[in-house]
Amino acid sequence: MGYSLRDIAEELGAQVHGDENCRIDHVATLAGAGPGGISFLANRRYRPQLLTTRASAVILEAEFLSSCPVAALVVSNPYLGYARVAGLLVPEQPVLAGVHPSAYVSDRATVDASAWIGPQAVVEGQARVGARSHIGPGCVIDRGATIGDDCTLKANVTICHDVRIGDRALLHPGVVIGADGFGIANDGGVWVKVPQLGAVVIADDVEIGANTTIDRGALADTVIEEGVKLDNLIQIGHNVRIGAHTAIAAGVAIGGSATIGKRCTIGGAASVAGHLEIVDDVHLTATSAVPKSITEPGLYSSGMPIQDNRTWRRNVVRMRQLDEMAKRLKDLEKRLDEG
Incomplete structure (x- = not known):
């Protein structure tokens, strides 16, 4: 069925140029879109594709309007506009409720009646799963762990004991939260394990990508503040604190007891040494290595760009x-x- 371009414009607070009554029923790329599709231009390198697009409409900034051969929605942030339109046209599937017959739920666990526990999932004693949360196949919620309301755990997510996760979290397949941190003490050349006695606390609206791991604290907790977005294959050591609305790309390693401020961005394959502090609003480009604290906001880089x-x-x-x-x-x- 879709929506009229006028309805979408009202949703975005956008200016319509062209046929406001055209019907939009899916999102697509500039190169691959056809009738009924809406695309976006957020990077000027794709302007040649804009010139030949067959989309019914394009979300773009005003400076590209003269190059657009179809109807347009003019906004200040096309990528954000696209994200909202995609959510409108491709709504999330409704969450099931109940417990799959192959799942195990301890009689000492608390699972809200509106939550779903999927096939082969395990919910141990004293664990809690909140309202409308979806626990996917093969997940393990260990003893004393807490999952808030409206959370989604995809397949094979492991939540270790006493971890606390807030509302509206999205954890992708293979995530491990609360495994032991890398704590070892040397006794004459022999390594002795240091017990990891803290937990992990994850605030509301956090997304964690596939196979990312967040270690539990050694004494105090590892803390991920609200709105943090983590990509795939990230390693976060024990007692790290990541500030609200920070975004971290794939392959990043963060050493134990590092503190990262609010609204930071960290590019792929960067590394942050332990026991340092990065202030708010710091942006690290890909593969940057951070051996000491960063005390001033700004854009930082290291490493050598590729050459022949x-x-x-x-x-x-x-x-x-x-x-x-x-x-x-x-x-x-x-x-x-x-x-």
């Missing part, structure tokens, strides 16, 4: 010579000063 192999090999050789070159330069400057 011949140039890279030549530069590596030159970098090995930098110390000797610096000594020779210092000696030359000294002789010139004396001279």
Whole structure:
């Protein structure tokens, strides 16, 4: 059935250019869209695709309106507009209620009557699952763990003992919350395990990507504040604190007891050493390595961008010579000063 472009514009607070009565029933890319589809332009590198799109409408900024051959919705943030339209046109499936026959729920657990416990899932004693939450197949909710209202745990998520998760969390397949942190003490060359006695506390509206792991605290808790968005395959060490509305891309590793501020962004494969602090509103580009605290907001980068192999090999050789070159330069400057 879909919606009229006028209805969508009202939902977004957008300006309509073109046929406001055209029907929109799906979202699509600029290159792949056809009749009934709505797309968006958030990156100018895709402007050539805008010129030839067959979408019924496109969400874009005003500066690209003259290049659009179809109806348009003009907004200040096209990507955000697309996200809201996609949610409108592709609503979430209704949550089932009940317990699958193959699931195990301890008689000492508390599961809201409106929640769903899927096939082969396990809910241990003293655990709690809130209203309208969906626990997918193969999930494990260990003793004393708490899942808030309206949460979704996809397949094979593990929530270890005493972890506390707020409302509206979305955890993708393979997530592990509350495994032991990497705590070991050396006794004459032999490693002795340090008991990990804290838990993990996750606030409301947090999303955690597939196979991401968040370790429990050694004494105090590991804390993920509200609205944090974590991509796939992230490792978060024990006693880390991540501030509200921070977003972290795939492959990032965060050492134990690091504190990351609010509204930060961390690019893919970056690494953050333990026991440091990053203030609010810091943005790290991909593969950045952070060995010490960052005390000022801003954009930070490290690492060497890709080069052709011949140039890279030549530069590596030159970098090995930098110390000797610096000594020779210092000696030359000294002789010139004396001279």
